[in-house]
Amino acid sequence: MITHQLALLKREIWEHRSIYVAPISVAVVMSLLSIAGLVTMSAFDSEVRLALLGASNIVGDNERQAAMTMFFLGTSWVFMLTLAILTVFYSLDSLYAERKDKSILFWRSLPVTDVETVVSKLLVAVLVLPLVTIAAIIATHLVNLVSSSIWVSIKGGDSSHLVWGSAALLDNWLAAFVVVVASALWMSPFIGWFLFVSAWTKRSPLLMAFMPLAIVPLIELIFLRSSVFAEAVFGRGGMMPLFRGIDLGRFFDEERLQVDGEAVRLLTHLDLGKFFASPSLWAGLIVCGLFCTAAIYVRRYRDES
Amino acid sequence: MTSLVSARGVSKHFGDVRAVDNVSFEIEKGKIMGLIGPNGAGKTTLLKAVLGLTDCDGELSVLGLDPFKQRKELMQNISFIADVAVLPRWIRVTQLLDFMQATHPNFSRSRAEELLARTQVRRDAVVRELSKGMVTQLHLSIITAIDARLLVLDEPTLGLDIIFRKEFYGNLLNDYFDGERTILITTHQVEEIENLLTDIMFINNGGILLDTSMDSLSGTYVELAVVGENADKARRFNPIYERDVFGKKVMTFEGVDRDQLDELGEVHTPSVADLFVAKIKGAAA
Incomplete structure (x- = not known):
């Protein structure tokens, strides 16, 4: 079972190279952008900007740490966006491509069950993609820190204190890990739906996946004069119950350049207890499970000829 | 248990269409069975049922397993090319x-x-870069490297040239088949596998027309080429099928003694292809 699953996961990575190519590309672009930013900044030798990046210790340690964390967040959201797009396209393709090129006939000639196959696709979408994303976020962060410390050293600053001493590595990375994995779990009903559409549709999975999201709310509105479906579906895109109310003013008070040392830690803004106690999370996981079961059923019982 | 595949009253309906209609047969261990039928005869549906790719009515057992319900176990001991x-x-x-x-x-x-x-x-090639013949060679190499008790080949050499086809069947017989294994094969190019088969089964309109061993074929079926008035005498033995070849009448007989026909003209055992046509056309007439 485990060896099968590992072989199946490996197969997914062979087939869908975008699983690692996309995050690596974003990592390269983000690293180049930040290096370009440093070079540009050298041209405009503004004291404040230098201070924020830690070239000199004009402001306090807290402020600099807050600035570095903001910078980390600023680069990381691009990876989150990439992850979202990648997840949609991966899950819609995962059970559709093998039917389109008929290779399903080969896969099904092996002693691998439909349950194992669908589970491997689900694992890629909710676990492998987020983990690769987290690795790319961390790698980019390290590249940025190394290039900043080189820059600071050139300016004559003490990079071990100003850069490495100010970056809350463990806090930032753990927070990235929690947010990325939690997002995948939170969005799992969509992943389940995409996998089901991928297994079921005869053509254009993208259209078939998104059309109901537009049509069902419309029908509900016309006939029932309500919007339960729309709220359940689109409401999910809003805030997940992971964050404590973030008070940006408290996080980074620009006016006075006074920062609350505690508030700078990203992890203090995350509430895993609230997240796992949320009925919405569990309802979503159940919906995901139901769609995956349906996908397995379709792959198992539908005659493809 | 020597019967690897056992079917009793197997049927598969698609709406009103009876793709496979109340079919019963046995395939014993160590046989090379050729499943022969025109397009749309129900061959592929029957094979799919045997491979557990589709469910069916009736009793079907493959290697003692229910192919549809125990698919994973079955696939460990079966290899197939669809x-x-x-x-x-x-x-x-x-x-x-x-x-x-x-x-x-x-x-x-x-x-x-x-x-x-x-x-x-x-070894480092991607399938996309290979020619069609090479993809088939790769597929066949992989499938025949499985130590399977039953090998199922559905039109395995479709679209391949004659040299490769001959080579493939040669290898199948010399390297793969060892008397312990069992092969079930369908193809349109009957002539090429005729000498390979130990048993044949004809299928048409979802039903079995003929199920026999190659050895008993020559005892049961006779083909007679006659000219002139001998044709009328021959017809008294009720040929199942009659055709014209270069001015001669060629008739196929089932269960008629060879010696009785010998004096009327040239007598020989029909080829599988001719017998197939005779059975299909004869049944239709």
Whole structure:
């Protein structure tokens, strides 16, 4: 079972190279952008900007740490966006491509069950993609820190204190890990739906996946004069119950350049207890499970000829 | 238990269409069974039922298992090629071998490497880059490297040239078949596998027209070529089918003594292809 699953996961990575190519590309672009930013900044030798990046210790340690964390967040959201797009396209393709090129006939000639196959696709979408994303976020962060410390050293600053001493590595990375994995779990009903559409549709999975999201709310509105479906579906895109109310003013008070040392830690803004106690999370996981079961059923019982 | 495949009253309906209609047969261990039928006869549906790819009514047992319900167990001891070579286009040959090794308990990697060494297929090639013949060679190499009790081949050599086809069937008989294994094969090119088969089964309109061993074929079926008035005498033995060949009447008889026909003209055993036509046309007439 485990060896099968590992072989199946490996197969997914062979087939869908975008699983690692996309995050690596974003990592390269983000690293180049930040290096370009440093070079540009050298041209405009503004004291404040230098201070924020830690070239000199004009402001306090807290402020600099807050600035570095903001910078980390600023680069990381691009990876989150990439992850979202990648997840949609991966899950819609995962059970559709093998039917389109008929290779399903080969896969099904092996002693691998439909349950194992669908589970491997689900694992890629909710676990492998987020983990690769987290690795790319961390790698980019390290590249940025190394290039900043080189820059600071050139300016004559003490990079071990100003850069490495100010970056809350463990806090930032753990927070990235929690947010990325939690997002995948939170969005799992969509992943389940995409996998089901991928297994079921005869053509254009993208259209078939998104059309109901537009049509069902419309029908509900016309006939029932309500919007339960729309709220359940689109409401999910809003805030997940992971964050404590973030008070940006408290996080980074620009006016006075006074920062609350505690508030700078990203992890203090995350509430895993609230997240796992949320009925919405569990309802979503159940919906995901139901769609995956349906996908397995379709792959198992539908005659493809 | 010597019967590897056992079907009793197997049917498969698609709406009103009876693709397979109340079919019963046995395939014994160590046989090479040819399943022959025109397009749309129900061959593929029957094979799918045997491979557990589709469910069916009636009693069907393959290697003592219910093929639809116990598919995973069945696939460990069966290998098959469906219709045409359908390997995923993105996969690399080495990746395919890795995957087979990881998922198939009866796959022999060294055997597959040995078979591939005889072909033009490079180990680092991606399936997409291979010609159709090479993809089939790769697929066949992989399938025959599985130590399977039953090998099912559905039109395995479709679209391949004659040299490769001859070579494939030669290898199948010399390297793969050892008297312990069992092969079930369908093809349109009956002539090419005629000498390979131990048993044949004709299927048409979802039903079995003929199910016999090749050995008993010559005892049961006789083909007679006659000219002139002997034709009328021959017709008294009720030929199942009659055709014209270069001014001669060629008739196919079932269960008629050879000696009785011998004095009327040239007598020989019909080829499987001719017998197939005779049975199909004869049944239709």
